[in-house]
Amino acid sequence: MMATGKRLLVAVVAVAVLGAGGLAAGEEIASILGMGWTPRPAPALVVSATGPVVFSESRPAPGVLVVDFANATVAGALTPVSEPALGLHQATITTAEEAGRRFVRLRVELEGEASATVSALPAGLEVRIGAAGVAAAPSSGELTEVLAVADDSGVSVMLGGGGRLDGKVFTLDAPPRVVLDLPGVVNRVERRVHAVGAAGIQRVRVAQFATTPTPVVRVVVDLDQAMPYRFEPTARGAVLRVGGAPLTVAARSEAPAKPAPAPQPVAAPPKPAAEPPVVTAESRVEPTAAATPSRAEEPSSSLVSPPLPDSAPTVVAARPPADSPWTTTPRAMAEQAPPIGGEGASAREVESQERRFTGEPISLELKDADVKDVLRSFAKITGLNIVIDPDVSGSVTVNLENVPWDQCLDIILKINRLDYEVDNNVLRVARASRLRQDKAERALYLKDAESAQPMRTVTKAISYADPKKLVALLKKESFLLSDRGSVTVDERTATLVIRETADRMEGVLNLIDQLDSPPQQVVIEARIVETTRNFSRALGVAWGFTGLGDAAHGTNTGWQFPNSYGVSGGVKVPIAGFGSADGAGSILAMTFADVLDSFNLDFALQAAESDGLAKVVSSPKVTAQNNEKAHIQSGVMIPIQTVANNTVTVQYIDATLSLDVTPHITAEGTVLLDIDLKKREPLGGLEVSGGRNAPISTRDARTNLMVRDGGTTVIGGIYQLTDNDRTDGIPGLKNIPLLGWLFKNHSISTQHDELLIFITPRILKY
Numbered sequence: 001m002m003a004t005g006k007r008l009l010v011a012v013v014a015v016a017v018l019g020a021g022g023l024a025a026g027e028e029i030a031s032i033l034g035m036g037w038t039p040r041p042a043p044a045l046v047v048s049a050t051g052p053v054v055f056s057e058s059r060p061a062p063g064v065l066v067v068d069f070a071n072a073t074v075a076g077a078l079t080p081v082s083e084p085a086l087g088l089h090q091a092t093i094t095t096a097e098e099a100g101r102r103f104v105r106l107r108v109e110l111e112g113e114a115s116a117t118v119s120a121l122p123a124g125l126e127v128r129i130g131a132a133g134v135a136a137a138p139s140s141g142e143l144t145e146v147l148a149v150a151d152d153s154g155v156s157v158m159l160g161g162g163g164r165l166d167g168k169v170f171t172l173d174a175p176p177r178v179v180l181d182l183p184g185v186v187n188r189v190e191r192r193v194h195a196v197g198a199a200g201i202q203r204v205r206v207a208q209f210a211t212t213p214t215p216v217v218r219v220v221v222d223l224d225q226a227m228p229y230r231f232e233p234t235a236r237g238a239v240l241r242v243g244g245a246p247l248t249v250a251a252r253s254e255a256p257a258k259p260a261p262a263p264q265p266v267a268a269p270p271k272p273a274a275e276p277p278v279v280t281a282e283s284r285v286e287p288t289a290a291a292t293p294s295r296a297e298e299p300s301s302s303l304v305s306p307p308l309p310d311s312a313p314t315v316v317a318a319r320p321p322a323d324s325p326w327t328t329t330p331r332a333m334a335e336q337a338p339p340i341g342g343e344g345a346s347a348r349e350v351e352s353q354e355r356r357f358t359g360e361p362i363s364l365e366l367k368d369a370d371v372k373d374v375l376r377s378f379a380k381i382t383g384l385n386i387v388i389d390p391d392v393s394g395s396v397t398v399n400l401e402n403v404p405w406d407q408c409l410d411i412i413l414k415i416n417r418l419d420y421e422v423d424n425n426v427l428r429v430a431r432a433s434r435l436r437q438d439k440a441e442r443a444l445y446l447k448d449a450e451s452a453q454p455m456r457t458v459t460k461a462i463s464y465a466d467p468k469k470l471v472a473l474l475k476k477e478s479f480l481l482s483d484r485g486s487v488t489v490d491e492r493t494a495t496l497v498i499r500e501t502a503d504r505m506e507g508v509l510n511l512i513d514q515l516d517s518p519p520q521q522v523v524i525e526a527r528i529v530e531t532t533r534n535f536s537r538a539l540g541v542a543w544g545f546t547g548l549g550d551a552a553h554g555t556n557t558g559w560q561f562p563n564s565y566g567v568s569g570g571v572k573v574p575i576a577g578f579g580s581a582d583g584a585g586s587i588l589a590m591t592f593a594d595v596l597d598s599f600n601l602d603f604a605l606q607a608a609e610s611d612g613l614a615k616v617v618s619s620p621k622v623t624a625q626n627n628e629k630a631h632i633q634s635g636v637m638i639p640i641q642t643v644a645n646n647t648v649t650v651q652y653i654d655a656t657l658s659l660d661v662t663p664h665i666t667a668e669g670t671v672l673l674d675i676d677l678k679k680r681e682p683l684g685g686l687e688v689s690g691g692r693n694a695p696i697s698t699r700d701a702r703t704n705l706m707v708r709d710g711g712t713t714v715i716g717g718i719y720q721l722t723d724n725d726r727t728d729g730i731p732g733l734k735n736i737p738l739l740g741w742l743f744k745n746h747s748i749s750t751q752h753d754e755l756l757i758f759i760t761p762r763i764l765k766y
Contacts, residue, residue: 032074032104033124035081035093043086045127047093047106053125057118063089065108065116067125068096072104087114087129119236126236143187143217145237148194148204154227154243155201157219161185165238169231174361174402176226178242180219181209187217199243200224210383359406369396371416375429378409389430392418450482453501460496460509465516467494473515474508481508520626520763522663526677527758528618528699532751535611540728540745542604544570553598570602573728573745606745618679620659623764629674633658638682638694655680655696663761670708671761675715677701701757712760720753 031050038044047053054070074095081091089109096105108116108127117128145160159165159182167182187208194204202222209218221229221242230241359382366374371394379386382405394416400408413419419432430438462470467489474480474487481487485500485508500508549555550564557563588605624630635656642649660676679699701716727734729744736743 030069030072032069032072032078032093034075035078035091035106037081037083037086037088043083043088043129045081045088045091045108045129047125047127049124052120055118055120055125063110063112063114065110065118065127067106067108067118067127069104069106069125074104083129084111087111091127143182143185143189143206143237146189146191146194146204146206146219148196150196150198150201151243152199154199154241155196155204155221157204157221157240157242158237159219159240160237162236164233164235166233167231167238169229169240171226171229172360173226176223178221178223178227178229178240180221180231180240182217182219182238183214185217186215200227201242355410357404357407357410359404359408361402362400362405362408363402364398364400364408366396366398370394371396371412371418374412375409378405381405385426387426387428389428389434391431391434392416392429394418450501450503451484453503455484455499456502456505457497457499458505458509460498460512462494462496462512462516464518467491467496470496470512470515474511480511518766519628520665521623522626522665522671523621523623523762523764524630524659524661524663524673525619525621525760525762526659526675527760528616528657528677528679529754529756529758530614530616530618530699531754532614533612534614534749534751536747536749537609538607538745538747540573540606540747541742542570542572542606543602543742544568544572545599545601547599549598553596555596555598571730571743573730573743618657620657620677622659622661624661624663626663626665629660629662631658631660635681638696653696655682665763666706669763670706671763672704672706673759673761674704675702675759677715677757699755699757705759707759707761709761709763712758714756715759716755716757718753718755720751722749722751722753724749 030053032053033048033050035045035047038046049072053072055067056070057065057067059065074093078093082088087110089111091106091108093104093106096103106125106127110116110129115130117130119126119128142162143159143165144162145158147158147160149156149158157180165182165185167180167185169178169180171178187206189206192205192207194206196203200223202224205220205222207218208215210216219240221240223242227242228244232239232241372388372392374396375386375388378384396412396415398408398411398415400411413429417432418429419435420427420429421435422428468491471487471489482501482504485498485504487496487498487500489496496512498505498508545568547567548564549557549566557565587607590603592601592603593599620632620634622630622632633654633656635654635658637652638655640651640653642651657679658677662674664672664674666672677700680696682694683697703715705713705715707713724747726747726749727744728747729740733742734740734744
């Protein structure tokens, strides 16, 4: 993937330079951006630059290649590249100076008898590494890379191959598109559709249009409206430009200090006529603009089929010049079908029973033409290998304009109750009833042939799978075992006894080997993190006084009534954190009395602060097989008493830490988890009024999620915050400024509870 990305970077830089103004090589100094190794399409060392480079190569010693770049600089320090297993010992890029001239030098040291071939790129250079005596570059008849880069005025389609790619370019209407055919080229590009969606270009499609006798790759650029185009081959491929931007291609430099010549622009071809060709029963051909090559430098060629009998029609197709016979199979036709919707469409079609026709549009005017002659005409023009059954007969009268040729063929067959079947690249045309009869006879023949097959009995030992489940699977579907086949299991030795026909036995054994594979295992570790932080602070004052008036203290009133008295009072408001307000827990307590001890004043300052942090981490871990449930549990079981109808019942409740998990390993290496995690513990310090049983604290989480191998994710969390600010005092008096503190107590408390649950799966490696 990294190698492909580097190749794409080179192409993108090349297109950026072309679109910036198309400066010829040598007019400005190129900057060497990087150097990397790519194994596809062939082992090669790629040097990327900001544009075409001028270089010279020399081989001062066996196994050593030196490439000097004139008028080039290095953007930064480049790390040496080494691939000893593929023939490259080391490659380095340095800045050198000789005879007052500064230049950049690439030194390539090869391993053993390896050879190297240097080729220019549109923006850089490529050194192909190969074994001794073997060509380092791939075949020139291969298309290895397609890159479509759009700008404001069009799109540049960069085609990469093992050598120069020559092709024929033409246009088609309804819908408008530019078509490039590359004869003698095999498609090695995996991506078939390159979405563009800008500058009037919808997409770029590439497919193998024909395979025999000459392979042909077709590149189609779908347009919103007709646009000019230009095509230019390069030393390592070609460039197709659709739109108005200038086109410049860098060629390989063969001598030092010799700039790469800039190719002359190719004139845009005239727009072909929109009217399709016309076919008549009298073999009259109406010339159209689409019947001639679109490029002025190509030789003109007729698209009229070879002469046929007088009764046969002549078909003229709006398609590229047919200077070589091309064979088009139905598969190749299907590869040309445009994709359904764009890449960003909200809905994607997965399957459709609607038939789509993708052939080139033609027009037909036929009256009472023999169907065999019409089919022969289609075979001549389209290059199809057609075989017609002897009992095929009928006449054709149609008037079709601008209809795909494969749709025309389908209509002609339907009106005569004909059908076709494809065997490799041969299309057989016969009556529909005859084809159905042949298929029925073929199915009956295969069934009778299978009944005549000799039987074999084989024993197969099972190592990992459940033998009973394998037997049920083999017997469930009729296509796995034949009507004569049977299978049974020996449970003692876990061995299957299979009796099947000789031709099916190998397939059944291969299926069992595929299913009887060692199961993958996953280690699942869960972590339950509980943190509790408590903070409380209390501040208050408690005071009181007593006064006595009697004869013992000499403080009586001297009246007859009241002669003695007693008085008491004070502020004793309960404070949070203290058991009482009588001075217990005070940090400062004072008592005052007069000389006669008839008046006493008690004063207590109460203050307290508490700060606590508790952290509990629980980590259950269990190993489970793929798609199998695993369970682990640790804790106690608490007896719970219930009384009903004078009957005492004791039930045990789990107060445990448990983990139930079912893993599923995906093909991408991620793990799907079905998790049930529980933590339950008794709360001994908490009592419920009227209850006889201890409450139970619960921490539960149940979920389904996907986690990468070795990754950790949070599957749940609870955060609780409790703040309490309390003031106790005497109404009215506690609100007096400053003096109010003598008549009130103040306390604050904060409690933070946090719960986080983590999960980590790890796939065990064998």
